[in-house]
Amino acid sequence: MNSSRRYFLKVASLSTFALAAGAAGTKAAGAEYEAYPEGLKAKRWAMVIDTRRFQNPESMRPIIEACHKAHNVPTIPGPKEVKWIWDDTFEHAFADDPSPLLPRGIEERRFFLMCNHCTNPSCVRVCPAGATYTTQGGLVAIDYHRCVGCRFCMAACPYGSRSFNFQDPRPFIKELNAAYPTRMRGVVEKCTFCAERLEKGLMPACVEASNGAILFGDLNDPDSVVRQALARNFSIRRKPSLGTDPGVYYII
């Protein structure tokens, strides 16, 4: 009895070893990962939108299109809509502003809305899957592979920045960008501040399409374009009282 028990333990431990060694053997020897050297870096990415430059909604269409085309965002009419960047009125964008008597210019103006890449993102705190997280420069990213579609993040985000894929989005994408993935049914998506472009040294697609009306840079660097614009102009953010510390600034 005793000796057979010993034998069993020997065999069991040896096979555990063999399994572990086999698993370790799947790593390619010498393989390494690095970031693109031309990638743009920041301590805290921020966006400054000069809303004075968008007096008519038509001037906003090409920018929305540039983003949605680059990221294969579907065009779905009705309540199943998916959007990364869109526009709305002052009243809707800045819901906690008390003044009911706005000057005409502001009353009629439309404002770009998108994910604010908050410093304290409530969406990240609630995600049970670790699918949404803060990454380089304070960007809030989603790993769609991980998303289980619970939509907690959508409930937590005070800005409605996130959209849910109620159905396969592919039939609703007019022109497919073959260099970027789509999403699938059952995952949440939103603006990424173009992480994939920043990492290759490019500015976000909306910034590039805006002719200088949308600025992007490091909020922690006093010499950056965003800091300079904020130093010279009065700006507001959406729902600052909630403490999320949004990274999108609006020059009024």
Next chain:
Amino acid sequence: MFNAKYVIPGIIVFAGLFTAPFWINMLSPKHEKVVVELPAHPVTFFGEERSQCIEPREWMAANHMELLIEWRDSALRENKRIYTATDGKKWETSLQNTCMACHSNKTEFCDKCHDANSVNPYCWDCHVIPQGNNNEF
């Protein structure tokens, strides 16, 4: 062992029947090795025409799924999008823009093996299949 002369043959017969689908298939004349279609033309990566896979063929066949998961995590979580292979060559960590730039024929490459092994990965629910070779999206 009690009743060993019945139990042991019983176990052998059971094991034989249980594994029957495997060995019947292997012995049948219709059994064939999966042949995938390999890329025919070199593709340019990092300014260099390449016709070799990133790692040796056998290693890739056995480990590509784990490698892809490593790629995903290093790109999305660590912002590292360049993979230096064992031979020192650099590649972008992208299923869609690196792997499928060469292996553009999904039906004759990916699907062949996956079908034979009865696995059903959902990579292409999101990642776009190169057009022109497949009748899919």
